[in-house]
Amino acid sequence: MPKFVDLFCGGGFGARGAVNGGGEPLLALDAWNIATETYKFNFPNAEVITDFIEKVDPFIYQDRIKPDVLLTSPECTSHSIAKGAKPGSEKSRETAIGIVPWVEAMQPRWVIVENVNRMKKWDRHNELVQTIENLNYTVSDLLLNSADFGSAQARKRMFLVCDRDGTMVTKDQLIKFGSQKRLSANDIIKWNGNYNSTLLYKSGRAKPTIERAERAIAKLGRKKPFIIVYYGSDYAGGWQSIDAPLRTITTVDRFGLVTWKGNTPYLRMLQPDELKKAMGGGDEHQLPHGNRREKVKLCGNGVCSEVMTAIFKWISSNQNKHVLNKV
Known part of the structure; x- marks a missing residue:
């Protein structure tokens, strides 16, 4: 069972997918209290921190938190096409680089970075990839559409799937670990x-x-x-x-x-219940905190569960192979 730390955890849609794929959340961090309250409600056994990543020292956790996976979804507003022609905030973009001390402190086998696909046009994207590679990870730089994984939403996102043991993965390989159902908006409408x-x-x-x-x-x-x-x-x-x-x-x-x-x-x-379903939350993932507008925001900030389920199933399969090879 791959254990994970969840940075920029939001309301836990990515974690829901990870858990469905066999994962276990150890620690989660987000600056928005509505998000962390929602996360804690859905994953009560996880330690949840409400703070900005730059204000938290990851090295204070390194002796007692030993994740297999560092799951990260840095703030994407500065890269998103939804901003139109407005210039992005470099401070916002820096959150992606902010994951590096966590990688150094936690030393996980896998690092997953999710963001909007326009992040590839950010002038520090290659720097982030190179920095992770310099920490001895092999980086698979992928563009994934959640609809290919059995989601009722066509959400295209960049995923960096990074493995310290050198394993590369392709989109087609991950899709095989996803649901083969083809869902539509009709499936989430109540x-x-x-x-x-x-x-x-x-x-x-x-x-x-x-x-x-x-x-x-x-x-x-x-x-x-x-x-x-x-x-x-x-x-x-x-x-x-x-x-x-x-x-x-x-x-x-x-x-x-x-x-x-x-x-x-x-x-x-x-409605939020319908959007939640399109994010992969289903009936098991609850949104008990916040008003309607805040619940919509929780969904829009999330990582599609179905994609993360496939990634964690792939991780689990490789983790099992690694254990067998050691025996």
């Missing part, structure tokens, strides 16, 4: 949920929302449900079919569900 929908064509509805909906109706025809997609760079008309994986969940409300009563369209936003 059709019988008691959620408030309002008339699409109500007074005061924003014109861009109506335009997005009308483009979908023109394509699909009437009386067919679909999802309006807000925010971000959008070259798909501002909507998506419920038969495709949900597009990337962000830290703000992004998805409106259009349904029909007879020939009349209604609109509501997707």
